[in-house]
Amino acid sequence: MSGSFAKIDYQLCPAKAVERKMMAEIFSRLAVFAPLSEYRYVGMGSVYFSDFALFHSVCGFGDMVSIEGTEDTRIKRRCAFNAPFGVVDLHFEKTTTAFLKIDWTKRSVIWLDYDDPLSQDMLSDLAYLASRVTSGSVISLSFNAARGQVRTSEQLVEKLRESVGPDKIPDDATLEDHVDQRRYSRVLRSVVSAEFNRAIGNRNADGPPEEKISSQQIFFYTYDDDTPMLTVGWLLTTPTDEGKAKLSRIPEVLHASSGVRPFEIVIPKLTPAEMRAISRCDATDKYEKERSLPLLKEEIAKFKKIERYWPMARFLELG
Amino acid sequence: MASSKAASSTEMEVNASPTKSFFISVLIKDIDFIDALIELIDNSVDAVRARLGDDLRKGHIQVNYSTSEVSVIDDGVGISIDQAHKSTFRFGRPTIAKVVPGSVGAFGVGMKRALFKIGRWFEVESSTSTERFRLPVNVADWEKDDDEAASQWKFEMATSETNLRNNKTGTSVVIKKLHEYSKEELRSATFGTRLREKLTLAHETALGLGLKLSINGLNLQAEAPEILVGKHLKPIHIEDSIRVDKSDVSIRIYAGVGDDKLRDAGWYVFCNGRQIESAEKTKRTGWDTALDTGDKTPRPHWQFRRFRGYVFFDSPASSLLPWNTMKTGLNVESAVYRKASQQMIMALRDVITFLNALDAEDDVDGPLHAAIDEAKYVRLSAVPTNAAFRAPRPRTDESKLARISFKRDPDLVDLVKEELGVATNREVGEQVFDFFVRSKKLL
Numbered sequence: 001m002s003g004s005f006a007k008i009d010y011q012l013c014p015a016k017a018v019e020r021k022m023m024a025e026i027f028s029r030l031a032v033f034a035p036l037s038e039y040r041y042v043g044m045g046s047v048y049f050s051d052f053a054l055f056h057s058v059c060g061f062g063d064m065v066s067i068e069g070t071e072d073t074r075i076k077r078r079c080a081f082n083a084p085f086g087v088v089d090l091h092f093e094k095t096t097t098a099f100l101k102i103d104w105t106k107r108s109v110i111w112l113d114y115d116d117p118l119s120q121d122m123l124s125d126l127a128y129l130a131s132r133v134t135s136g137s138v139i140s141l142s143f144n145a146a147r148g149q150v151r152t153s154e155q156l157v158e159k160l161r162e163s164v165g166p167d168k169i170p171d172d173a174t175l176e177d178h179v180d181q182r183r184y185s186r187v188l189r190s191v192v193s194a195e196f197n198r199a200i201g202n203r204n205a206d207g208p209p210e211e212k213i214s215s216q217q218i219f220f221y222t223y224d225d226d227t228p229m230l231t232v233g234w235l236l237t238t239p240t241d242e243g244k245a246k247l248s249r250i251p252e253v254l255h256a257s258s259g260v261r262p263f264e265i266v267i268p269k270l271t272p273a274e275m276r277a278i279s280r281c282d283a284t285d286k287y288e289k290e291r292s293l294p295l296l297k298e299e300i301a302k303f304k305k306i307e308r309y310w311p312m313a314r315f316l317e318l319g
Numbered sequence: 320m321a322s323s324k325a326a327s328s329t330e331m332e333v334n335a336s337p338t339k340s341f342f343i344s345v346l347i348k349d350i351d352f353i354d355a356l357i358e359l360i361d362n363s364v365d366a367v368r369a370r371l372g373d374d375l376r377k378g379h380i381q382v383n384y385s386t387s388e389v390s391v392i393d394d395g396v397g398i399s400i401d402q403a404h405k406s407t408f409r410f411g412r413p414t415i416a417k418v419v420p421g422s423v424g425a426f427g428v429g430m431k432r433a434l435f436k437i438g439r440w441f442e443v444e445s446s447t448s449t450e451r452f453r454l455p456v457n458v459a460d461w462e463k464d465d466d467e468a469a470s471q472w473k474f475e476m477a478t479s480e481t482n483l484r485n486n487k488t489g490t491s492v493v494i495k496k497l498h499e500y501s502k503e504e505l506r507s508a509t510f511g512t513r514l515r516e517k518l519t520l521a522h523e524t525a526l527g528l529g530l531k532l533s534i535n536g537l538n539l540q541a542e543a544p545e546i547l548v549g550k551h552l553k554p555i556h557i558e559d560s561i562r563v564d565k566s567d568v569s570i571r572i573y574a575g576v577g578d579d580k581l582r583d584a585g586w587y588v589f590c591n592g593r594q595i596e597s598a599e600k601t602k603r604t605g606w607d608t609a610l611d612t613g614d615k616t617p618r619p620h621w622q623f624r625r626f627r628g629y630v631f632f633d634s635p636a637s638s639l640l641p642w643n644t645m646k647t648g649l650n651v652e653s654a655v656y657r658k659a660s661q662q663m664i665m666a667l668r669d670v671i672t673f674l675n676a677l678d679a680e681d682d683v684d685g686p687l688h689a690a691i692d693e694a695k696y697v698r699l700s701a702v703p704t705n706a707a708f709r710a711p712r713p714r715t716d717e718s719k720l721a722r723i724s725f726k727r728d729p730d731l732v733d734l735v736k737e738e739l740g741v742a743t744n745r746e747v748g749e750q751v752f753d754f755f756v757r758s759k760k761l762l
Contacts, residue, residue, distance in 0.1 A: 071712060077761075096668045100555070100707035124664060131661035199661060206563045206654035 015223035033136035366395020376529035524592025549694030
């Protein structure tokens with residue numbers, strides 16, 4: 001989180017922009033639980049509020065909370081200046097403090113959108129939310145998944161030992177000796193999943209059956225704008241809401257993921273003109289026209305995969 | 320294949336029942352002498368609470384000891400003859416037994432284990448308003464009688480009377496023929512102090528409710544836990560309720576700061592008023608896991624020495640409370656604790672954030688140190704509910720601040736001072752400035 005204001009203009013991170021739109025599509029399906037205007041969105045708006053702007057316009061969340069742990073007056077003023085629509089409640093404090101103050105009996109969509117590598121603090125935040133949020137809520141967690149010097153399972157275990165502690169290392173960390181970026185991301189997902197499930201297990205311990213929370217992972221994205229990132233999200237429901245969860249049909253969304261395989265957001269190296277040309281190819285003349293384009297098939301396929309979420313007008317504020 | 324006649328069931332059975340002396344040795348193996356004595360006193364506290372409820376001013380428990388005899392006498396509800404017959408003297412609590420709501424005794428082994436631990440002869444005498452019995456046991460005789468199955472084990476009453484009128488209630492437990500280790504402990508110069516300290520901590524709540532608890536004639540005083548509260552320093556106080564196994568357990572969490580004594584830092588955990596952990600600062604209360612401060616070994620560092628956390632679990636269903644069978648520590652596996660621990664960890668992290676900032680504040684006159692200096696100790700019962708720890712923001716680097724100086728009519732300045740409730744001209748200037756910034760919504 002710290003200092004990210006200076007580094008990253010979120011609007012120029014294309015994969016992140018695609019991810020946001022994908023998340024918005026999934027969040028829209030929560031309307032089976034309650035009108036989205038009755039949901040609260042809790043995020044970390046930074047000074048850009050890209051997620052707030054998009055989710056407010058696409059999903060229509062009526063109540064939005066942005067948490068920013070800064071003490072810097074200028075940044076606070078920038079946050080206040082940039083907060084869109086006048087519906088964002090700004091909390092200038094650590095997530096720990098803010099979470100303790102928020103009333104979690106209201107259905108919420110939460111996005112812990114960190115720029116930093118996974119840490120114990122993030123796991124604690126995640127576990128706390130899993131222990132508190134109400135049925136029909138979504139918790140999402142993003143963090144930097146750059147593997148640095150890690151190439152072997154031994155190095156991976158050592159790295160996790162330092163970052164999250166020896167008791168949080170999942171069994172699959174040592175499954176294969178060679179650790180590439182893909183494996184690294186999957187193991188990190190295991191770490192956060194295990195912590196999330198542990199918290200849900202604690203929450204459910206010997207409680208009344210009607211309050212028993214079941215949870216399902218609804219998305220798992222990986223992408224790389226200038227550094228590898230990953231995002232995992234879960235939906236929490238009580239037995240009374242399980243029918244609604246089924247009705248939402250979130251798992252049928254193309255980019256939804258309930259397991260260890262991420263949806264990899266890969267940005268094709270294409271010019272806007274090329275993208276427009278691909279988009280113009282409709283089903284009937286697709287083959288003919290696509291073939292006539294001076295492009296590699298793989299690049300076309302990459303674009304097709306994210307086409308609907310590509311921010312065509314990405315310099316407009318609404319993404 | 321040769322056929323064989325099925326043997327009768329008794330021929331097939333082998334004797335696997337425990338001998339009494341083996342049973343006793345296992346039973347008392349894991350309890351200390353001092354904890355055994357405290358078990359007996361716990362039972363008395365329960366009995367007095369069962370008679371008097373929440374006003375214990377008329378309750379009295381007398382503990383007396385010498386190297387030849389230990390006794391615990393209370394004026395609680397007493398044990399009825401029926402209870403004595405069916406449950407009180409059984410090892411383990413039969414499912415039919417009634418449990419005093421909100422009681423400390425929950426597992427049905429405490430009293431017997433304690434009696435056997437302390438000595439080789441004991442006598443329990445108890446009276447309800449209509450009944451009275453006396454039950455002496457010479458352990459050596461009881462052990463000798465070892466030919467019966469464990470399901471037939473019994474003690475015998477020496478006397479029992481029924482249909483009494485307005486009988487004074489209470490229970491007296493006397494133990495003699497003390498074990499050598501018991502005598503050694505009792506002879507120890509520090510035994511009295513240790514016992515008093517443990518009891519004061521364990522029965523904080525009952526003593527606070529007016530219970531008179533005397534040891535060899537000396538009354539124990541209640542020491543209610545306190546935490547620092549100030550104008551700019553507000554500890555966390557969360558009240559919550561958890562439903563487990565169809566019963567409710569209420570939870571009160573207090574987290575904040577106290578004196579800078581590492582020894583006293585940590586969590587204090589109470590179950591139905593009995594303290595089961597004090598200054599706990601291990602993984603069991605979230606320390607190792609919650610304190611990732613960039614250090615590779617997140618442990619209760621020196622800067623966390625001011626942390627104080629208090630958690631009270633209360634429930635009529637005392638078996639649900641997160642204590643171990645000896646009621647001397649946390650049972651981290653219990654459902655209630657698993658549910659509550661996440662809130663404790665969050666509260667701990669919130670206060671630790673402040674303590675890290677305090678540690679980073681070089682200037683001892685800085686706003687964080689000042690907030691602690693002006694704070695006063697307040698009894699937990701007087702701390703208002705508050706979801707998150709409140710403290711001043713750390714001051715930004717002094718060298719980056721701009722200085723403003725101006726002069727005004729001293730009478731007016733005094734008036735403003737009074738209005739703001741501050742003592743110095745500097746504070747007047749700062750607060751008036753901050754007021755302007757807020758009212759113009761500049762920040």
